[in-house]
Amino acid sequence: MPSGQLDQRIVAVKPITVPAPGRSIDLQVKVTAPLSGRNLPVIVFSHGNAWSLDGYEPLVDRWAAAGFVVVQPSHLDSRRNGIGWDDPRFATIWRVRIADIHAILDDLPDILAQAGDLPERTDLERVAVVGHSWGAQTAGAILGARVLDADGIPGEDFSHSAVSAGALIAATGTGDTLTPFAAEHLPFMRPDYSTMTTPALVIAGGKDQSQLSSRGAEWFTDAYHLSPSPKSLLAIAEGEHTLGGLAGEEAAETTDEDPARVALVADTISAYLHDALKVDDAAWTALDNAAAAGDGIWSITSK
Template sequence: MTVPVPDRGIDLQVKVTAPRSGQNLPVIVFSHGNAWSLDGYGPLVDRWAAAGFVVVQPTHLDSRRNGLGWDDPRFATIWRVRIADLHAVVDGLDDILGQAGGLETRVDRGRVAVVGHSWGAQTAGALLGARVLDADGVPGEDFSHSAVSAGALIAATGTGDTLTPFAVEHLPFMRPDYSTMTTPALVIAGGKDRSQLSTRGPEWFTDAYHLSPPPKSLLAIAEGEHTLGGLAGEMVAETTDEEPARVALVADAISAYLLDAFELSGTEWRDLGAEATTDDSAWSISSK
């Protein structure tokens, strides 16, 4: 369906996935990675809906379906449009869910989370309180949203002082300041995620945890690469480490964390923590 957004140029399209039954359902607003759209990430979204969440997926301007390349003059400001997209979705939830078969009467507007992967993680992080540093290291505008009370960042951009020349030229906004990201969040990082945008290694993707104030948790998956097993779809071209069980772990960890953060159920998150302590170091959970 379409969400009205003035001066965007291209209509904001969203998709809603929800359980067939249930009341007072929590909501996840999901921000996709670069070039993707509302048609991706089915392996995550389906498991979240099965766990009792209503999931809303917008398609951002950088989606390949819109054909905006690196050299398009609009690309430099897409990071801001992405954030505005999430604000438009959160602010317009009642209308969106009303169009989706009367879901507005079945959700709990007091339990809204933002989740994102890759560029989408930086986008979601802005609504959790993270800012963007300018060339002089000065934090920019506060884009946090008061209706968002928790979140999860998957393969989130690290600090920008080690960006590669390509990233400096095309993605200078990838300089997040996590010191103001106060909203509770789960950070998920892969131990084999090596980005072409940074000269650092996989630890770059843990900055959102280490550099933000508590409460935060970190799920570190030793063998995970950037797609963490195939988040957008196990067999899509971007999947370099196809492993459905890894995708299930990411999906279930996020739903368990959010159920705990929303004070709906702490059982799943406690069980996951207990499993992590007995695992063979394939993955671990840290909290602060």
């Protein structure tokens, strides 16, 4: 697995407020980037439930050190906003999350202008979205997935033309297998991946058992199996929902803490996106070869 060391100095700027008319709370983002380098690709990252722009440093810092400009919003469900399950605003947060990502993508030049010299060092023709857990469903919508209504009819298209690739980490699966709690509070967790045509990497843990679905770990591979090619799947046999601690070291919900596993996830995403965004395919080719010759602890499948 990759080492835990970063190979490049990085810098973070926060908070930057993004115009988001009609949002009840200001949309703020954090930008993390390497101190040097040009033609840098962009990752817009959507956090899991209750997190914020201050989470996921183990992932974000590693992506920035690998040459990406990373933009992180705090969505409305961030615990710092105090919007719980029973708040009347909660039912529409999934839509606000998607609107947040659209607002960021539409305002990227101005966001970068507020973060130093990034406008002249960033390639806005190479943009990806990545998300974890609820953030993965948010990112999936930007990549073309839709949400099924109560009658199984796909909803509107939320894809964005600026995005060329993405990665979904522990993404919601499909089927009528939501638990009663999820069906009541999270009815939008019914994605339709048949329209997700944008190239994407799906990451799933072999020991990820959601409390929101009656299915097992395979639920988190639906985004790969049920979407059109080109797609790739990184399967990590011992991974649980936080895949080693993606949101932060010693985070309360981390039940499988493993810094090397976090580094594997971060570096696989970097390698995949460098290839998909046509920056450099060497790291992805090397990882693919390593997986093929590996011992089954992790594997990569593509279609």
